[in-house]
Amino acid sequence: MSPRDAVAARPDRPAPPPRPRRTGPVPVALLLPATLGLLFLVLPLAGLLIRTPWSTLPQRLTEPGVLTALRLSVQAATLATLLCLVLGVPLAWLLARVDFPGRRLVRALVTVPLVLPPVVGGVALLLVFGRRGIVGGWLDSTFGLTLPFTTTGVVLAEAFVAMPFLVIAVEGALRGADVRYEEAAATLGAGRWTTFTHVTLPLVAPGIAAGAVLCWARALGEFGATITFAGNFPGRTQTMPLAVYLALETDLEAAIVLSLVLLTVSVVILVSLRDRWLSSP
Amino acid sequence: MTADPSVPGADPRPAGAVLDAHLVVDRGTFRLDLPLTIGPGEVVALLGPNGAGKTTALRALAGLIPLTDGHLSIEGRHLDDPARRLWTPTEQRPIGVVFQDYLLFPHLTALDNIAFGPRRQGLDRHRARQRAADWLARVGLAEHARRKPRHLSGGQAQRVALARALAVEPALLLLDEPLAALDARTRLDTRAQLQHHLAGHCGATLLVTHDPIDAVVLADRLVIIENGQVVQEGDVATVTARPRTDYVARLVGLNLYRGHADGHRVLLTDGFHLVTGDQHAGDVFVAFAPSAVALHPGRPDGSPRNTWPATITGIQRHGDNLRVQLGGPVTVAADITPAAAAQLNLAPGRTLWAAVKAAETRVYPAAAAPADVAAEP
Numbered sequence: 001m002s003p004r005d006a007v008a009a010r011p012d013r014p015a016p017p018p019r020p021r022r023t024g025p026v027p028v029a030l031l032l033p034a035t036l037g038l039l040f041l042v043l044p045l046a047g048l049l050i051r052t053p054w055s056t057l058p059q060r061l062t063e064p065g066v067l068t069a070l071r072l073s074v075q076a077a078t079l080a081t082l083l084c085l086v087l088g089v090p091l092a093w094l095l096a097r098v099d100f101p102g103r104r105l106v107r108a109l110v111t112v113p114l115v116l117p118p119v120v121g122g123v124a125l126l127l128v129f130g131r132r133g134i135v136g137g138w139l140d141s142t143f144g145l146t147l148p149f150t151t152t153g154v155v156l157a158e159a160f161v162a163m164p165f166l167v168i169a170v171e172g173a174l175r176g177a178d179v180r181y182e183e184a185a186a187t188l189g190a191g192r193w194t195t196f197t198h199v200t201l202p203l204v205a206p207g208i209a210a211g212a213v214l215c216w217a218r219a220l221g222e223f224g225a226t227i228t229f230a231g232n233f234p235g236r237t238q239t240m241p242l243a244v245y246l247a248l249e250t251d252l253e254a255a256i257v258l259s260l261v262l263l264t265v266s267v268v269i270l271v272s273l274r275d276r277w278l279s280s281p
Numbered sequence: 282m283t284a285d286p287s288v289p290g291a292d293p294r295p296a297g298a299v300l301d302a303h304l305v306v307d308r309g310t311f312r313l314d315l316p317l318t319i320g321p322g323e324v325v326a327l328l329g330p331n332g333a334g335k336t337t338a339l340r341a342l343a344g345l346i347p348l349t350d351g352h353l354s355i356e357g358r359h360l361d362d363p364a365r366r367l368w369t370p371t372e373q374r375p376i377g378v379v380f381q382d383y384l385l386f387p388h389l390t391a392l393d394n395i396a397f398g399p400r401r402q403g404l405d406r407h408r409a410r411q412r413a414a415d416w417l418a419r420v421g422l423a424e425h426a427r428r429k430p431r432h433l434s435g436g437q438a439q440r441v442a443l444a445r446a447l448a449v450e451p452a453l454l455l456l457d458e459p460l461a462a463l464d465a466r467t468r469l470d471t472r473a474q475l476q477h478h479l480a481g482h483c484g485a486t487l488l489v490t491h492d493p494i495d496a497v498v499l500a501d502r503l504v505i506i507e508n509g510q511v512v513q514e515g516d517v518a519t520v521t522a523r524p525r526t527d528y529v530a531r532l533v534g535l536n537l538y539r540g541h542a543d544g545h546r547v548l549l550t551d552g553f554h555l556v557t558g559d560q561h562a563g564d565v566f567v568a569f570a571p572s573a574v575a576l577h578p579g580r581p582d583g584s585p586r587n588t589w590p591a592t593i594t595g596i597q598r599h600g601d602n603l604r605v606q607l608g609g610p611v612t613v614a615a616d617i618t619p620a621a622a623a624q625l626n627l628a629p630g631r632t633l634w635a636a637v638k639a640a641e642t643r644v645y646p647a648a649a650a651p652a653d654v655a656a657e658p
Contacts, residue, residue, distance in 0.1 A: 178384075181386060189402055
C-alpha cells in the first residue's frame with residue numbers, strides 16, 4: 001500500500017461520492033469526430049517535436065540570431081505587459097466598479113482587439129501613431145519621437161493586442177471579489193483610492209497575476225500587428241514569431257528550433273496557470 | 282447598565298445626543314421609517330425579525346446606502362439631509378462598524394487590520410501600530426498580533442473586528458449581529474467581553490440584532506422595528522414587561538392578547554374572557570408568562586379564575602422545562618416541569634385544562650404611551 005492509498009483509505013476522510021453518470025457505450029457519431037479533433041490539435045505539435053534536430057539543438061539555441069530574437073521578445077512582451085498593467089487594471093476597475101453611462105459600449109470596445117485580425121490592428125496603429133498619423137505626426141514634430149519600426153513600436157503593437165486579455169481577466173477578478181471589504185475599508189476612513197491600493201488590489205492580486213501571465217503570453221506570440229506596425233528588423237523589431245516566419249524560408253531547422261522555444265514557453269505558462277484555468281469542476 | 286455614568290439619572294434622550302437621525306429609505310415596496318436618537322455612552326439595540334429593515338438602517342447610518350428622506354447628524358454635525366442635497370461619504374463619517382462576518386482584511390495581520398483605521402486618520406505607521414497593539418491587548422489578543430485572520434478562531438476574529446472598529450475612536454459605533462456567527466459557548470464569553478468594551482465606549486452604540494438575549498444583556502434601550510416601522514421602544518424592563526406586538530411577546534417569551542377591559546374582565550378579540558387582577562377600562566393588552574399557566578388533567582377547583590379546555594398542539598424543550606403550545610378558545614404557551622409533564626402524560630392532540638390566576642396577569646392600555654412608542658411618521 002502506497003502512502004497515497006493509506007491517506008485515501010483513512011476512514012475520517014471519505015472520498016467524495018462519485019457523481020451519478022449515464023453509462024453505456026459512447027455513440028460512434030460523437031466518439032469519431034472527438035478523436036479526430038484531438039488528433040488534429042495534437043499531431044502538429046507532435047510533428048514539431050519529431051522534426052526537432054535534437055543533436056544540434058544546444059548550438060542552435062545559442063546562435064546569436066536566436067538569442068537576440070529571444071531577448072527582444074522577452075523584453076518587448078514584458079514591457080507591453082507592464083504597460084497593460086498600468087493602463088488595464090484601472091480600466092478594469094472602472095468597468096467593474098463605476099456605473100457610468102455607456103459602460104457596455106466601453107466594455108465592447110475594449111474587447112475589439114481580441115477579435116480584430118492583428119494585421120488590421122497594425123494598420124490602425126500605423127494610421128494613428130505613424131509618422132504621418134494623427135498622434136504620430138504630432139509626436140514626431142514636437143518631441144522628435146518616432147514609434148513605427150522601432151522597439152517601442154513593437155511594445156505598442158503587442159500591448160494593443162494583449163491588453164483585452166488583462167482587462168477581461170482583472171475585471172472578472174474584481175467582480176468576483178467581495179465588495180463588502182471595500183465597504184469595511186470605507187467605514188475605517190479609507191477613500192476610494194486608498195481602498196483600491198490597500199484593499200482591492202491585494203484581494204484581486206491572484207487574478208491580476210493570472211491576467212498578466214495571459215497578457216504576456218499573448219504579447220510574446222504577437223505577429224500580425226508587430227510586423228505591420230514595427231516591421232521586421234533583426235535586433236530591433238524582429239521578435240521570435242517574426243524570426244520563425246523568416247527562418248522558414250531560409251533555414252527550416254532554425255524555424256523548428258525557434259518554434260520549439262515558443263512551444264516550451266506556452267506549456268510552462270499553461271502549467272503555471274493550470275489550477276486557475278484548467279481545473280474544471 | 283446605566284445610560285451614561287457621567288450624567289446621573291440621564292433622560293433616555295439627552296439633549297446632547299450623539300446620534301440624531303430620522304432614517305427614511307425607500308426600496309421598491311419596502312419603506313424604512315425610523316426616528317433614532319442615541320445619547321453619549323448609550324447602547325441602543327435595534328431589534329426586529331428578518332427583513333424588518335435593521336441592516337438597511339445600519340447601512341444608511343454608515344453611508345453605504347443613501348437616505349430617501351429624513352436627516353442624520355452625529356455630534357451636531359449634519360451628515361445627511363436629502364432635502365438639502367447634503368450627503369457625506371462613508372469614509373468621512375465618525376463611525377466604526379463591526380460587520381456580521383467581521384470582514385477582516387484577509388491579507389493583513391490582526392495588528393495591521395486594527396492599524397488600518399488609525400493610519401487613515403493620519404497617524405504614521407509606528408503610532409498607528411502602537412494604537413493597534415494597545416487595542417489588541419485590551420481585547421486580550423496581544424500574542425496574536427501577527428496572525429492573519431484565517432488563523433483566528435471565530436471569537437478571536439470578532440474581538441479583532443471590535444478592536445478595529447473602536448480604534449478609530451468613533452462617535453457612533455455600529456454593530457451588525459456581532460455575535461450571530463459564533464457558536465453558543467464562544468458567544469457567552471464574547472458577549473460578556475463585548476459588554477465590558479461597550480461600557481467603556483463613551484460614544485453612542487447601535488446594536489443590530491435579532492437575538493433578544495444580546496439586546497437585553499448589552500443594551501440600555503430597545504427599539505423594535507417590524508416592516509420598517511418602530512413598533513415599540515423603551516428601556517429593557519418596560520419592553521420585556523409590556524410587549525405591544527406578537528413579535529415582541531415571542532421575543533420576551535410572554536403570552537400576549539389584545540382586548541377590551543371592563544373592570545376585572547377583559548374581552549379578547551376572539552370572544553374569550555380573561556379575568557385580571559388589575560382593573561382597567563378600554564382597549565388593553567393582557568400579558569402573562571408561560572410559567573403562570575398551570576395544566577390539569579380535569580377541570581380544576583379552587584382559586585384560579587381563568588380555566589378553559591385546551592388541546593396540545595406542540596411540545597418543545599425550554600431550558601430545564603417543557604414549553605407546551607396549546608390550542609382552544611385562546612392559543613397559549615405553558616411552561617411545565619418534566620415531573621409535571623410525566624404525570625400529565627403529554628402528547629399532541631390530548632385535551633387538558635389550562636388555568637391562569639388572575640393575579641398573574643398584567644394589564645396595560647393599548648393606546649400608545651409616549652414613552653413606549655416613537656412619534657408617528
